[in-house]
Amino acid sequence: MLNKFKPTFSRLKEIFSRTQDASLEAIEDTLIQADVGIKYTQSIMQKLQKAKGDRVASLRQELVNLLSIPRPELQDTPPLVVMVSGVNGSGKTTTVAKLANLYRRQGSVLLASGDTYRDAAHEQLEIWAKRVGVEIVGSQKGQDAAAVVYDAISKAMSRKIDSVLIDTAGRLHTRVDLMEELKKMVRVVKKLKPSGLDYNILTIDANLGQNSIQQARVFTENICINGLILTKFDGTAKGGAIIPICNELHLPVLYLTVGEGIEDIIEFDPQGFVDALFD
């Protein structure tokens, strides 16, 4: 995994390379510049002021602690159902394709085209489905997205497909009707699979930094999101916001995405992440 990090988030790494002189001021500057935010920077600095021994080692340990939020426990009731939601352009469709490519290595995958708002949304997902080599339950613009979810899960159950990945329409948190649609999609999953969604994922564009937290809250308050994927991590210098984001939302980061290609997704591991920032 470390190698995969190397060509990416160069800007964040550049910021963290400044901790090498390890003065408290340099560390504090680094954290603020990386968008760790005042609250978490202060709590880290307090720990470091008390810490004995290697200061950078203490910093690394503190970062790992802050990033270690438990992942959802999965029930073994196939099919595995994953839904991906988030605001427009946050990378939902691309992320669904990347996940499909990962899951395909473990079993059969069915995509559900739950974006019934945008023109050609289905076509975009279909191109990915072909490229990855998985099946897709399509939709037409204006169709009820919950009906698409119903069709996909029924099909997966009757054909014993291992996992269903649901793409959704981008929505601003302020659109109440669209939030209701997401809730309905969650309910439909429960109708067919009483344990509900296994992963209810929110994609967050890492370039937004801490500004994403308010938007994200509206999703987490409406539908029980149980994991985050931070997208576009390749281009951001605000990647330190991962700390306030996951701690304020009390949600684990499951993956980072680091490019537009199908392989540009990294399973998130706190220790590996912190090691990559410093090495």
Ligand SMILES: Nc1nc2c(ncn2[C@@H]2O[C@H](COP(=O)(O)OP(=O)(O)O)[C@@H](O)[C@H]2O)c(=O)[nH]1
């Ligand atoms: N650099 C970069 N671009 C990405 C990443 N993920 C998605 N994108 C791009 O962001 C744009 C929006 O992605 P899309 O999946 O269509 O977003 P959606 O509207 O949420 O479905 C597209 O141009 C993607 O290629 C990423 O990890 N890194």
Ligand SMILES: [Mg+2]
């Ligand atoms: Mg999309």
